[in-house]
Amino acid sequence: MDLNEIYQGDSLELIKKIETESIHLILSDIPYGINYEEWDVLHNNKNSALGKENNKKTGFKTRGKPLNGWSEADKKIPEEYQQWVEKWAEDWLRVLKPGASCFVFAGRRMSHRVIVAFENKGFVFKDMLAWKRGKAVLKAQRLSKVYERRKDFENAKNYEDWRIGNLRPTFEPILWFMKPYKQGSTITDNMLNNGVGAFNLDKWEKYAFNKDNIIEITNETSDRGFHPTQKPLLLMQALIELTTQEKQIVLDPFSGSGTTLLAAKKLNRNYIGFEQNEKYYKNAIKRIKESTQ
Numbered sequence: 001m002d003l004n005e006i007y008q009g010d011s012l013e014l015i016k017k018i019e020t021e022s023i024h025l026i027l028s029d030i031p032y033g034i035n036y037e038e039w040d041v042l043h044n045n046k047n048s049a050l051g052k053e054n055n056k057k058t059g060f061k062t063r064g065k066p067l068n069g070w071s072e073a074d075k076k077i078p079e080e081y082q083q084w085v086e087k088w089a090e091d092w093l094r095v096l097k098p099g100a101s102c103f104v105f106a107g108r109r110m111s112h113r114v115i116v117a118f119e120n121k122g123f124v125f126k127d128m129l130a131w132k133r134g135k136a137v138l139k140a141q142r143l144s145k146v147y148e149r150r151k152d153f154e155n156a157k158n159y160e161d162w163r164i165g166n167l168r169p170t171f172e173p174i175l176w177f178m179k180p181y182k183q184g185s186t187i188t189d190n191m192l193n194n195g196v197g198a199f200n201l202d203k204w205e206k207y208a209f210n211k212d213n214i215i216e217i218t219n220e221t222s223d224r225g226f227h228p229t230q231k232p233l234l235l236m237q238a239l240i241e242l243t244t245q246e247k248q249i250v251l252d253p254f255s256g257s258g259t260t261l262l263a264a265k266k267l268n269r270n271y272i273g274f275e276q277n278e279k280y281y282k283n284a285i286k287r288i289k290e291s292t293q
Contacts, residue, residue, distance in 0.1 A: 003249065006261060006273035006288070008281045011253035012088050014274045018095045023272075024196050024248035025101055026092055027239055027260050029231055030114070032107030033081040078113050085117035088253070093122050095251065099181035099190040099197030101126070101243040103174055105231065111173045118177050127213055129174040131235060134218030140165035171214075174239070199242050207238035230256065236263035244269055258284025262291055 001007075001017050092102060102123065106114045115125050140163035147156035181190040181197060190197040201211060208215040217235045236259050240250060246268045252260035255273035257280050264271035265288060275281040 001272060003270040003272060004265070006255055006258060006275060006281065006284050008275060008278065010276055011274040012091075015088065015091045015095060015253055018091075018251070018272070020094050021097050022249065023095045023100065023251045024097055024194075025103075025240065025244045025250045026096060026253070027103045027236060027250060028252045028254045029105040029229060029256060029260075030085075030254050033077070033084070033110055078110065081110055082113040082117045085114055086121055089118050089121040089123065092253070093179055096179040097194040097196055098179055098185075099187065099194055100179050101196065101199075102177040102179070103129075103239050103243075104177065105131075106173055106175050108169070108173060111175060114175060118175075122180070123177040124180055125175070126178045127176040129176055130171045130214045131174055131231075132171050132214060132216040133169075134216070136168050136170045138168040140167070195245060195248060196243065203241035204238060206241070207234060231259055233259055233263055233266075236260050237267060240264055240267055240269060255284055256280050258287050262288055265291065 001014075001019075007014055096102065102118075104114060104118075111128075119125055143159040143162040143164055144156040146164070147153070147159065178197075181187065181194075185193070187197045205211065207217065215235065215238060217232045217238070240260075240263055244250065247270065249270045249272065250260065250264040252271070252273045255261060255275040258273060258275075261271045261273045261284065273284065275284060
């Protein structure tokens, strides 16, 4: 598989074409498995009681986010999501060099399933970073409004300060995994043999302005609108510089609009990307091409 290319297709199949222990970093914003968008419903949630009609592309039903935990019909979804992650986590481990890092953006409600899936397939869970977003929408309805619609004005007054929903979601977890290095070796030896395993704190401070595992970066105006869950270019650059050196290879199996690949290119890293959605695939190619002009 050629370097510095993005390939359109199913990442579960495409990754099988990558040579074993050839990748220095995997950095990816994976499908969270909880949203309405068809690209984010890749696991088998066709048993959803909350779903609308079947999605024409996947055959699965889209659904909302139940407030009272999972409905009876939805209780299998977290386990099915974990099983779906395990399908490709094994190949992710295979293609990484010993000691290499893997960063996964995961939804707060499903991140625990991703952690278990990766550990089941041999990864070491190194840390959980927190990306603090500049803006986030508070989706918390006043309980009093519900009572008012019921003409129950007494309880509307009693529960005026109470809300339904969640606190403002200002952070997103970034799961940091590592492929174990060879038994009998050390991190210092692994750096010499494979070029990975340690991290560059000075490079991290350039973006985070501290040594913490919390980073606050917002999308620039010119860096928005390519994808519904697009991450800031500087955030991807921070993670790449934290764990890789120039000329090393960065893989993003769920490339979306290509932000990871563009960041790698700007930092003089080689890259490989996979994207199934034709619209986002074309957006990624256009962004990367325009960055050279």
